[in-house]
Amino acid sequence: MKGAEKNHTFRRREMVKTLERYGIANRRVLDAFLEVPRHLFFAEEMLDCAYNDGAYPIGFRQTISQPYTVAFMTTLLVERCSSGKVLEIGTGSGYQAAILDALGYSVFSIERIFALHERAKKLLTRLGFGVACRFGDGTLGWMEEALFNGILVTAGAPREPELLLGQLAQKGSMIIPIGESSAQQMTVIQKEGNDFKRELFEYFTFVPLVGREGWDETVF
Numbered sequence: 001m002k003g004a005e006k007n008h009t010f011r012r013r014e015m016v017k018t019l020e021r022y023g024i025a026n027r028r029v030l031d032a033f034l035e036v037p038r039h040l041f042f043a044e045e046m047l048d049c050a051y052n053d054g055a056y057p058i059g060f061r062q063t064i065s066q067p068y069t070v071a072f073m074t075t076l077l078v079e080r081c082s083s084g085k086v087l088e089i090g091t092g093s094g095y096q097a098a099i100l101d102a103l104g105y106s107v108f109s110i111e112r113i114f115a116l117h118e119r120a121k122k123l124l125t126r127l128g129f130g131v132a133c134r135f136g137d138g139t140l141g142w143m144e145e146a147l148f149n150g151i152l153v154t155a156g157a158p159r160e161p162e163l164l165l166g167q168l169a170q171k172g173s174m175i176i177p178i179g180e181s182s183a184q185q186m187t188v189i190q191k192e193g194n195d196f197k198r199e200l201f202e203y204f205t206f207v208p209l210v211g212r213e214g215w216d217e218t219v220f
């Protein structure tokens, strides 16, 4: 292993130790974080930040989510459905999608900014992650591929997107931050029969979910 690679591997292990200190305990999730080379989802000039526990710019006023946030959402998913089809809204850098692929899910991901969609799609393919990427408004879901066992919304929603709820399989869970643009509460909505069971968790701050069942683009 070359020096730079060794350094990335060392820093990735340190990042995972930090996640454990913050309470992430699921071994499958921690192993996925050890496996996916987060620095490859960063621009050259940002490489030094890749293994910090922070959110960083990826262009177009968007960010790659903080590792703790990705780990928190992924744990909520893994604990409720350990395999199957997962839809991610907000491909962004592609990092969260890669983590889901490493966990063995069949992953579908939608991004509304074309340049980000193109970049993530190429990167994920080059790195060998089998994620199906689509350009468009993710609040409408992915009809042709529904139903999903899990739906992860990685942008802050003003309310529950109805169309997405309709694409959840029986016992499937949607993990979605909901609230004002300044802070959103992590929410799990699980489909049970004709009903939905809701659980509330801690607050996070995401970039806005913009779309027909999200925020109006003109607000930002």
Ligand code: SAH
Pocket (backbone or CB within 6 Å): 062, 063, 064, 065, 089, 090, 091, 092, 093, 094, 095, 096, 097, 110, 111, 112, 113, 116, 136, 137, 138, 139, 154, 155, 207, 208, 209, 210, 211, 212, 214
């Ligand atoms: N999961 C990403 C996080 C990126 S930030 C990662 O791991 O890097 C959230 C992303 O959601 C942004 O790229 C933003 O453009 C995208 N987004 C916001 N609203 C969206 C919508 N309605 N449909 C699809 N993507 C959306």
